[in-house]
């Protein structure tokens with residue numbers, strides 16, 4: 001099959017992106033399209049129309065996930081490709097949106113050329129990926145994977161007390177449980193990188209190897225709050241000087257292990273000029289693609305925190321807030337993304353994902369991988385989010401190529 005001579009219709013793709021960029025538009029070229037809002041409904045209606053217009057069989061499941069199916073020559077399990085159309089409150093035009101609209105463009109291009117595939121192809125829009133209105137994020141893909149029950153999902157409420165279930169019904173996207181995605185041969189999600197790596201290295205395509213595992217900790221350092229004047233330096237139990245040592249130790253260990261470690265929250269009490277700080281609470285976000293490396297670094301950091309606390313005569317409490325295992329993507333598909341990019345003559349690099357995506361839960365269900373496109377200045381979840389036309393076009397060609405290879409693949413993906 002000589003798909004390399006064929007490319008997507010970028011003008012048509014651009015038109016769908018521009019149309020999407022009008023729905024929920026906010027100043028600065030951004031979007032506010034919260035899950036199950038009126039704007040989400042408007043976008044869904046348009047997407048449904050586009051799918052039907054492209055000859056796809058549309059169905060909606062009980063989480064509101066939308067699917068468009070293009071039949072194959074056989075009834076084997078499908079290739080599934082897509083992402084999400086919802087945004088952050090002050091989000092950009094690209095995020096997961098590109099992943100859905102490029103999936104649509106890929107099947108439209110198959111139609112243009114009358115290309116038939118062995119396996120069916122389904123495109124998908126997952127509900128509430130962002131978690132901005134209803135927490136947690138990636139809720140509906142997590143529902144498919146069995147991580148969240150329907151009852152749990154339906155009873156999540158937004159800040160006004162409106163529930164997911166009620167809002168899903170209100171916008172008319174409460175579909176049937178039997179319509180859920182059950183099994184698939186492969187899942188592909190294209191998404192923007194949301195970090196600076198591809199742009200800095202002038203690379204168009206990221207072949208994503210997996211999603212980094214994450215640990216969130218909360219560290220409470222307790223000393224004694226005393227008057228800053230009368231308390232001699234050597235008689236203090238200063239929680240802040242101890243915590244500062246801990247933060248610089250964390251940075252050193254992060255460099256040693258090559259993990260990313262972030263202390264993003266740091267609060268001091270009593271937070272007064274002339275008081276020795278009695279208590280400090282800080283957070284730690286730790287990530288790496290290799291679970292063993294991450295856990296080794298984590299344990300060493302925890303041990304060192306205890307040592308610093310003992311040396312400084314303060315007490316410390318370390319609480320695990322949340323953790324998430326690494327999702328390692330299917331290597332055959334990751335290689336296929338690299339190889340297809342090379343065949344098109346597009347620059348490609350294997351990279352990990354620092355953020356979570358629907359692909360994480362899909363990876364629990366079957367062979368999965370992701371394609372990343374560069375984010376200008378590494379920005380996302382903001383109106384300044386931007387991915388350049390040339391990268392969008394190349395990403396769409398790669399998805400178009402990869403889904404054809406997968407839809408005709410006659411071996412096991414492992």
Ligand SMILES: [Zn+2]
Pocket residue numbers: 084095096129191
């Ligand atoms: Zn996203």
